Amino acid sequence: MAYIGIVITYIFINNFIFTQFLGLCPFIGVSKNSESALGMGMAVTFVMGLASLITWLVYNFLLVPLSLEYLQTLSFILVIAALVQLVELVIQKNSPALYQALGIFLPLITTNCAVLGIALINITQGYNLMESFTAGIAGGLGFTLAIILMSNLREKLDLQPVRKSFKGVPIAFVSGGLMALAFMAFDKALLSNLLG
Amino acid sequence: MDILNAFLIIGALGLLLGLGLAYAAKKFAVKKDEKAEDILAILPGANCGGCGFPGCSGYAAALSAGTAPNGLCPPGGAPVAAKVAKILGIEAEETAERMVAFVHCRGNHELSQLDYKYDGIEDCNAAALLFKGDNTCKYGCLHLGSCIKVCPTDAISRDEKGNIMVNPALCIGCKKCTLVCPTKVIRMIPARGSHAIACNSNDPGGKVRKICQVGCIGCKICENKFPESGCKVVNFLSEIDYANPMTQIVQAAKACPTKCIVEAK
Numbered sequence: 001m002a003y004i005g006i007v008i009t010y011i012f013i014n015n016f017i018f019t020q021f022l023g024l025c026p027f028i029g030v031s032k033n034s035e036s037a038l039g040m041g042m043a044v045t046f047v048m049g050l051a052s053l054i055t056w057l058v059y060n061f062l063l064v065p066l067s068l069e070y071l072q073t074l075s076f077i078l079v080i081a082a083l084v085q086l087v088e089l090v091i092q093k094n095s096p097a098l099y100q101a102l103g104i105f106l107p108l109i110t111t112n113c114a115v116l117g118i119a120l121i122n123i124t125q126g127y128n129l130m131e132s133f134t135a136g137i138a139g140g141l142g143f144t145l146a147i148i149l150m151s152n153l154r155e156k157l158d159l160q161p162v163r164k165s166f167k168g169v170p171i172a173f174v175s176g177g178l179m180a181l182a183f184m185a186f187d188k189a190l191l192s193n194l195l196g
Numbered sequence: 197m198d199i200l201n202a203f204l205i206i207g208a209l210g211l212l213l214g215l216g217l218a219y220a221a222k223k224f225a226v227k228k229d230e231k232a233e234d235i236l237a238i239l240p241g242a243n244c245g246g247c248g249f250p251g252c253s254g255y256a257a258a259l260s261a262g263t264a265p266n267g268l269c270p271p272g273g274a275p276v277a278a279k280v281a282k283i284l285g286i287e288a289e290e291t292a293e294r295m296v297a298f299v300h301c302r303g304n305h306e307l308s309q310l311d312y313k314y315d316g317i318e319d320c321n322a323a324a325l326l327f328k329g330d331n332t333c334k335y336g337c338l339h340l341g342s343c344i345k346v347c348p349t350d351a352i353s354r355d356e357k358g359n360i361m362v363n364p365a366l367c368i369g370c371k372k373c374t375l376v377c378p379t380k381v382i383r384m385i386p387a388r389g390s391h392a393i394a395c396n397s398n399d400p401g402g403k404v405r406k407i408c409q410v411g412c413i414g415c416k417i418c419e420n421k422f423p424e425s426g427c428k429v430v431n432f433l434s435e436i437d438y439a440n441p442m443t444q445i446v447q448a449a450k451a452c453p454t455k456c457i458v459e460a461k
Contacts, residue, residue, distance in 0.1 A: 058209075062209075063205075068201065071205065071206060075206060075209055078206070078209055078213060082213035082216070082217055089217075089224040090224055092224065161318075
């Protein structure tokens with residue numbers, strides 16, 4: 001039950017884009033068409049899941065025993081950057097097709113704050129290893145949901161007679177804000193109703 | 197002592213990860229096609245798709261693998277083909293001559309008749325869904341500028357009368373505009389051609405007269421009076437054969453009653 005709660009929390013209630021406002025750079029930058037938005041979403045989900053695992057291990061088996069918890073931000077960035085690089089190398093070698101699909105997005109998310117965000121949130125929430133991993137994947141799925149919604153919206157907006165002063169990114173920001181308002185409908189009360 | 201600990205841990209972590217990555221980079225090294233990389237550096241990098249491959253990297257890979265003929269790159273032309281041939285170690289073949297896009301229509305909302313007033317989104321293909329566009333002439337330019345949007349080099353623009361014009365100096369011959377155009381009024385002509393027919397209508401002369409002041413009425417004056425102009429009328433529409441030396445084209449242009457033989461500039 002705790003896992004379902006985590007999934008719903010990070011996809012809808014604490015959506016990384018719409019509620020926590022993390023990872024906004026790719027949200028605007030890569031949402032021009034839905035195909036690359038999906039690619040970006042998958043890459044972020046993948047990296048967030050993996051980063052949750054590794055950073056949890058680093059924190060609990062390296063930093064806690066040495067009482068160096070205050071180094072978490074620094075060491076997490078280091079670990080995530082190296083991890084993404086390694087994943088990119090391995091994918092390029094073993095699955096050229098996947099590399100073609102994700103390749104250009106992987107370096108972009110090395111220091112995406114949504115990835116660092118989930119690592120830090122896992123620690124503050126006191127999740128165990130599996131819970132951290134679930135939160136990472138769910139956070140990534142929430143990001144994917146947001147960026148795909150946004151890209152579909154922007155594809156439609158491109159065909160609309162938008163005023164010149166609003167064309168392009170400005171109207172995208174405005175619609176992003178309105179979508180964030182809509183996501184406020186998902187809140188903790190909804191979760192407790194759902195799970196009884 | 198704490199500061200030393202922190203220093204050591206982060207340093208060790210960084211060193212370890214760095215070494216790990218260095219090892220992984222060796223172990224998972226992917227052999228890159230050096231020839232393809234060299235060719236890619238020579239290609240113009242416009243990713244226009246004029247060669248028929250997905251972007252310059254696609255064409256470079258195909259060239260390197262020997263599955264594509266040299267000289268397909270319209271923006272690069274002969275100079276690029278020669279450099280590519282050098283890398284591949286083959287003789288540069290005679291490349292096809294440079295082609296540029298030309299809008300075969302000079303009609304506009306003053307000179308040609310409209311069936312209805314189009315007030316939808318600014319896209320030729322959207323307008324073409326409604327009775328093949330607002331023009332009474334179903335062969336002509338719809339003036340909504342879908343070609344302007346797809347042109348990778350901004351070679352297409354709208355002049356003060358609303359006509360769509362291609363600047364042949366900027367056109368790289370990628371044919372994107374010819375593909376997006378719903379009426380196929382944009383076709384490729386050789387860049388060396390001095391004149392072109394500014395009409396695309398296969399309607400009979402009488403009908404063209406009624407609906408447009410600058411359409412080709414298929415009178416055959418150009419073909420019969422000036423046989424050396426290269427003009428030939430097929431289906432009520434004059435066409436220029438660019439293989440012809442076209443020595444009388446200037447006189448033919450003067451004699452054309454609707455002035456639809458125009459300079460291609």
